[in-house]
Amino acid sequence: MKIPSLLIPLMFIFTTNASLPVEVRGDEGMFLFNELPTERLKQRHDFDATSAWADELRLASVRFNVGGSGSFISSDGLVLTNHHVASDTLHKLSTPEMNLIENGYLAKTLDEELKAPDLELNQLVAIENVTERVNGAVAADATSEDAVKQRRAVIATIEAESFDETGLRSNVVTLFGGAQYHLYRYKKYTDVRLVWAPETEAAFFGGDADNFEYPRYNLDASIMRVYEDGKPAKLDHFLRWCQDPLADGDLVFVSGNPGRTQRIFTVDALKFLRDDRIPYTLDYLRRKEILMQQFGLEGTEQARRARDELFGIQNARKAYTGMLGGLQDPQTFVAKRGREDRLLSDLKKDPEMADLVSAWADIKAIQDDKREMLDQSVSLRSTLFDLALQIVLLTREDLKPNEERLREFTDSSRESLMQELLSTAPIYRDLEQVKLADEISRQIVLRGADNSLVQEILTGKGPRERAAALIEGTKLDDVDYRSELIDGGHDAVFGSKDPIVVLARTLEPEYRRLREKNEQIRERERQAYAKVAKAITAIEGTSGYPDATFTLRLAFGTVKGYNEDGKSIDPTTNFAGAYDHAKAHQGQPDFDLPPSWMKAKAEVNLDTQLNFVCTADIIGGNSGSPVVNRKGELVGLIFDGNIQSLTSDYLYSDDQARAVSVSGVGILEALRSIYNAKDLAESIGK
Known part of the structure; x- marks a missing residue:
């Protein structure tokens, strides 16, 4: 039941941050x-x-x-x-x-x-409800774009204040679809x-x-x-x-x-999972499973190097296959649809609650936007490229006030980020080259060979030739070099001729565009599910627990x-x-x-x-x-x-x-x- 690191980007792109009350049965509950x-x-x-x-x-x-x-x-x-x-x-x-x-x-x-x-390792030492402060910082008439910025700013401020006061890792967690926000303070080891x-x-x-x-x-x-x-x-x-x-x-x-549950999802949201997201994810996993298996067949040492990632892929593939099987069983939707129909019927009978009905239509429309975003990504999912992109983003974000930065680059998150960026874990160039070549090839499939961004990635070479040149010319597997780039800040990073750093700079604008669009989709979804949560509480009462958020639960x-x-x-x-x-x-x-x-x-x-x-x-x-x-x-x-x-x-x-x-x-x-x-x-x- 481990969350494979390979899948974390997919999970965060295609699921909502909403965590809402759900109907409790038996010993159900997190x-x-x-x-x-x-x-x-x-x-x-x-x-x-x-x-x-x-x-x-x-x-x-x-x-x-x-x-x-x-x-x-x-x-x-x-x-x-x-x-x-x-x-x-x-x-x-x-x-x-x-x-x-x-x-x-x-x-x-x-x-x-x-x-x-x-x-x-994080030990949860304190929890504080900061709901009123977070919700109060977002204007009632804010667009989804403005709401994202306003919410990001107040959360960054709360986390920075907590970190400065206590020295503890401080994360604001979204619960019940934005109905609650809790500040979690962790002691780090x-x-x-x-x-x-x-x-x-x-x-x-x-x-x-x-x-x-x-x-x-x-x-x-x-x-x-x-x-x-x-x-x-x-x-x-x-x-x-x-x-x-x-x-x-x-x-x-x-x-x-x-990690993440989606038990509050509407019928339309579950259909998106069944018909689009999970099949897409399974196709991706099968591709990566074959890639890792083929690399491992080259020798005993190659098999060792690929083993951990291959295990995570295979584990995820079997898990998602089981999830899809459940969603493809018509009986799964019987109870969901029955509950949803009863809830909507009761809402329409109450004039004071009728405005909440629009949330279901909003969520249905949001699934179309998520469907369009499904295959849009510039992550090349290799350790070296991920390091380069993170360093490029870090030096850009450091130029901004703390409250305007992307969340993982705020002051309160910096220590954990530095540990990742300056890890001494081995990076295997032969495995990195294979992964990069496959991801570059995948970008051609997703965007088309004539796409201008694809052409910038390839620089006139085929995927395998381009991956080989990137790996041959990079120094990013040297921890001291990464440290020099980070210490040198914006000028060092944007003056670097390291080919993978150059590639990360090339892809940064598209990464930011896609991320901003996804965050706006999540904000709209958060607001819609907040209405759903309000409706459930009004009609059925409080059920006691929100969807999972990779935070401590009993x-x-x-x-x-x-x-x-x-x-x-x-x-x-x-x-x-x-x-x-x-x-x-x-x-x-x-x-x-x-x-x-x-x-x-x-x-x-x-x-x-x-x-x-x-x-x-x-x-x-x-x-x-x-x-x-x-x-x-x-x-x-x-x-x-x-x-x-x-x-x-x-x-x-x-x-x-x-x-x-x-x-x-x-x-x-x-x-x-x-x-x-x-x-x-x-x-x-x-």
Whole structure:
């Protein structure tokens, strides 16, 4: 359930920032920590969600800047997350001689812990409602263009003031379609080091065939450590570790950062997803999957270099295929259309509410504008080009007052941006050249060979020849050179003859034009969905949670199996099942347990719980989220959803949809019996 970095631009272009109240069923809900459903928890599960309980869980939870979640699990800085969330770091730390993704890693001493080149962890320490100030800064009669500027300015001012006052990362989050704006303050940890990771054969056991399926037998876990001032951080808030396995019916809670949901979307908006956006995205993913596979076939080292990106693409392709399948089922629209028709009918009966009806027509018209923008992009989606474009934009934005800058270039965002731009992670020129050539070729397909911008990109060369010249002439893979450009500011960047910097300067105006148009579309959509939110609240009442925004939320549910194809699926699996699963698929790719597991089989307590499912409401971004019990003790680690959960982007159901976790007792058993990491196991939860 990781959000692949490759897809973040697509997600942000083709989804609204609106996050709105939705109709709640069963254990549905991704709740704000400052607006928890205390009465519902008491009524449904006889649980008192006290402020102290919630604060402890919130402060023990962290967000990964690569698109995932995690939790503090010791007083000396240990952090638990998924192997596939950590894979970005594992990939960047790997070398031809030391393949950490494939072979795993264990630091036996602090000196052996490996520093991540550009990882940032965010701990949410405070939330403040700033709705009145944000909405008050946007004129009632403002055009969408003016509204974007006014809203951007006040948000930048609020974030800058907060950062100056506290020194904390400060982000204003849009909730309930603009009905609410909350200021989130985060403590940042930028010195993060790898402690332990299992082999891919254990973490992704079953491969693509088992991905989004259940039963599962995966050890999709990894442990890192945060440092401050060169020493392991001393933490007051961390999760204790439950030593007992879970049982059917147990109540559990998930604290994580779900990426994006679209459950408030109108029928017309869902049709756009079904007929346009998701098919377009799938075509893009299939193209990139083939590209990465072909590159990997050139040799063992090429396969290693492409592995992490290929995994993200394949994971996203399967997820989007499941989403599309759900939207193509006519029954999906029956409930949505029925609710929408009832809502519109009730609105039309009330003269004071009738003006809200126009929101649905506005949203329908907006889908046509989004459809026109679907294939318009100048992102060449290579690391080197992205760095160049960011540096070009940065030096331009630095010439403006803070409140007029694009959001990622404001003063409050600068430290995080610098960490990304000056990352020491390796950049592989052969892979970059292949990616650039393919993206240049794709621009020809999208815009036409005679398009003037395409001609400027090509400079008289074919895509492969042009990509080769760009890579041969650039110095952007040198961190010192990037630092010189940034320090030199506008004059240095716009005087640079580096060919990729020159290309970024060429494409900058079109990038800004497209971005501004997309932001205006999102502003119109935000205003329309704010009316929808008002209508839902007036007719149906407040339902309790907004759509996901990759910010910290609390979900809950029970450990529960389900029926599939006439079979009853047990909610838990164990180590014995993993060995049996490997034997049953002997000779098939991705079903071999690593040698460490086979060697230690006699030492492993085969009855120990390994994976489990529950009804908690999760989505991409929840990967690495801690699962805790009533006492707030860690009992598991979210790593996936089953295939039936892939409609959760726009529709929750607890009939068959389940969140899949690694069991806490399973992680401890593996550390002690398989990985000879007894000291690490003993330090967890203390």
